[in-house]
Amino acid sequence: xxxxxxxxxxxxxxxxxxxxxxxxxxxxxxxxxxxxxxxxxxxxxxxxxxxxxxxxxxxxxxxxxxxxxxxxxxxxxxxxxxxxxxxxxxxxxxxxxxxx
Amino acid sequence: xxxxxxxxxxxxxxxxxxxxxxxxxxxxxxxxxxxxxxxxxxxxxxxxxxxxxxxxxxxxxxxxxxxxxxxxxxxxxxxxxxxxxxxxxxxxxxxxxxxxxxxxxxxxxxxxxxxxxxxxxxxxxxxxxxxxxxxxxxxxxxxxxxxxxxxxxxxxxxxxxxxxxxxxxxxxxxxxxxxxxxxxxxxxxxxxxxxxxxxxxxxxxxxxxxxxxxxxxxxxxxxxxxxxxxxxxxxxxxxxxxxxxxxxxxxxxxxxxxxxxxxxxxxxxxxxxxxxxxxxxxxxxxxxxxxxxxxxxxxxxxxxxxxxxx
Numbered sequence: 001x002x003x004x005x006x007x008x009x010x011x012x013x014x015x016x017x018x019x020x021x022x023x024x025x026x027x028x029x030x031x032x033x034x035x036x037x038x039x040x041x042x043x044x045x046x047x048x049x050x051x052x053x054x055x056x057x058x059x060x061x062x063x064x065x066x067x068x069x070x071x072x073x074x075x076x077x078x079x080x081x082x083x084x085x086x087x088x089x090x091x092x093x094x095x096x097x098x099x100x
Numbered sequence: 101x102x103x104x105x106x107x108x109x110x111x112x113x114x115x116x117x118x119x120x121x122x123x124x125x126x127x128x129x130x131x132x133x134x135x136x137x138x139x140x141x142x143x144x145x146x147x148x149x150x151x152x153x154x155x156x157x158x159x160x161x162x163x164x165x166x167x168x169x170x171x172x173x174x175x176x177x178x179x180x181x182x183x184x185x186x187x188x189x190x191x192x193x194x195x196x197x198x199x200x201x202x203x204x205x206x207x208x209x210x211x212x213x214x215x216x217x218x219x220x221x222x223x224x225x226x227x228x229x230x231x232x233x234x235x236x237x238x239x240x241x242x243x244x245x246x247x248x249x250x251x252x253x254x255x256x257x258x259x260x261x262x263x264x265x266x267x268x269x270x271x272x273x274x275x276x277x278x279x280x281x282x283x284x285x286x287x288x289x290x291x292x293x294x295x296x297x298x299x300x301x302x303x304x305x306x307x308x309x310x311x312x313x314x315x316x317x318x319x320x321x322x323x324x325x326x327x328x329x330x331x332x333x334x335x336x337x338x339x340x341x342x343x344x345x346x347x348x349x350x351x352x353x354x355x356x357x358x359x360x361x362x363x364x365x366x367x368x369x370x371x372x373x374x375x376x377x378x379x380x381x382x383x384x385x386x387x388x389x390x391x392x393x394x395x396x397x398x399x400x401x402x403x404x405x406x407x408x409x410x
Contacts, residue, residue, distance in 0.1 A: 032277045039270040046263050060256035061249065063177070063213040067304065070184045071296045074283045 044082045047075045101226070101319065103233045107343075108325035109335040110239040113356040115142035117325055117385065117402065122234040124403045126163040130231035133164045135222065137215055137246075138238045141167040164230075173214035215246045220311045240335050244342040247322075250312040251346060257305045264298050315348055324353040326373065328366035336373055352381050354402075359387040 050068060052059030059065070106118040115136065122134035133155065136143040143165055144151035147158060153169040219235075226233060237243040271290035282288055289295035314320060322343055326336040336353075343350045353373070358366055374380060383402060 028277050032274055035270050035274050035277070039267060039274065042263065042267045042270065046260070046267060049263065050260065060260065061209045061213065061253055063209060064253060064256060064260070064304065068297055068300055070187070071300065074286065074288060077283070 040078050040082070043075045043078045047072060047079045101228075101230055101233065103223070103235060103314070103320045105235045105237055105243075105320070105322045106325060107237045107240065107243045107322060107339060109327075109332050112325045112327045112332055113354075113385075114138075114325045115146060115236045117323075117354050117356060118234050118236040119143065119146045121402050122163060122232070125232050125234070126161055128403060131162045131164075131229070132232045132234060133166065133226060133230045134234045134236070135165075136167045136236040137170070137218070138236055139170055139211075140238075143167055143236060168215075168218050170211055170214045170218070173218050174210045177214060177217065178210070209249075212242070212245050212249050215242075216249050216308075216311060219246075220307060223311065223314050240339045240342075244339065247315060247343070247348060248346055250308040250315065253308045254305060254312060257301055257308070261298070261301050261305065264295070264301060265292070268292060268295060268298065316346075318349070320349060321352060322348055322350045324350060325356050326353065326369070327357045328355065328363075328369050330365075330369070333369045333373055340373070340377070350380065352383060354383045354385055356385045357387040358384050 048055060048057070050060065050065045050072075053062065053065075104118075104121065106114040106121075108114050115138070118134060118136075122132050126132045134143060136151075141151070144167060147165060149156065149158065149165070151165050151167040153167065153172060155164045155166045157163075158165055222233065237246070268290055271288060275290050289298075292298050324336055324339060324343075326332045340350065355366065355370055370382065374382065385402070
């Protein structure tokens with residue numbers, strides 16, 4: 001028989017390795033997705049805190065915000081995105097937790 | 101170098117006493133810089149000379165005079181930030197969004213920021229050049245806000261740094277899990293040393309902490325000037341409480357414009373103001389009825405307390 005016993009074991013071992021690596025990748029993707037969600041929440045909070053005077057929450061002296069403003073393009077985009085989807089934040093959470 | 105702040109209600113004689121102290125310190129052999137941070141400057145009027153934001157040597161003596169232009173400092177700060185904002189958000193120019201950035205100059209706190217930035221520059225650059233810097237401050241409200249600013253700013257920056265650290269840690273986790281972390285092609289920093297926002301925050305923190313350390317340190321004195329009247333008393337009490345709350349040193353108070361007709365009220369005002377403050381030295385300065393301020397011929401020795409602490 002071509003390959004013999006060793007070939008069968010190698011194929012089985014390959015399948016097992018493939019199974020675990022797929023599972024590992026899937027877990028990694030899931031954790032990445034959850035962490036990305038968390039990081040976006042923190043970035044949103046960071047800009048909200050920094051520019052609190054626009055939303056009526058206590059804020060640091062305005063020159064701290066003014067000095068950081070040129071470097072916050074990404075965080076401001078996140079803030080806008082969050083503001084746009086704020087009416088449907090439950091859907092965001094449900095999609096993250098795979099609830100249909 | 102030592103710094104001496106003169107504070108108090110408007111019109112109590114802060115500028116005159118600051119000028120007299122600066123003059124006497126110079127006469128005692130020190131190199132002195134007298135700076136006015138009061139937007140309604142009087143220093144030039146007192147010394148009968150025209151001053152600007154540049155230092156001017158007074159009649160070939162070791163006394164130098166300067167009137168800080170807070171509006172100009174505020175404009176310089178706004179312009180520096182505006183050019184950076186316009187550079188980064190250049191795509192907003194077709195919508196005239198850049199004109200909205202102009203309103204920054206009217207945002208609350210810019211005047212205090214300009215004052216504290218000018219002070220920080222003064223402490224940093226002039227440390228080696230003078231034995232004393234005497235600072236004439238604006239009236240109570242603005243002075244308290246200026247003195248409180250470094251402490252408040254450091255407290256806020258600490259909170260922002262903590263949050264930013266969390267963001268960077270999470271970004272680092274994502275980088276470890278998926279190999280990269282970017283926003284539509286733009287690589288996002290996950291290390292503190294590479295993150296511009298974190299670097300800016302830490303730089304700002306260091307700057308304000310230095311100013312706070314200087315203000316609260318033993319090389320700084322905040323002097324209060326008050327008059328024998330109840331309005332001056334109430335405002336001086338607020339200033340003393342404010343300075344105590346900020347943990348800043350106030351060791352000398354000047355009871356200014358004293359004369360015989362107001363001695364009863366003067367005793368009462370002094371008693372009320374210094375109740376429970378055995379750590380404060382009081383200097384009584386008689387009312388000077390001369391037709392013009394003659395700070396540099398004042399007989400009274402006003403500088404003993406500073407020279408003892410030198």
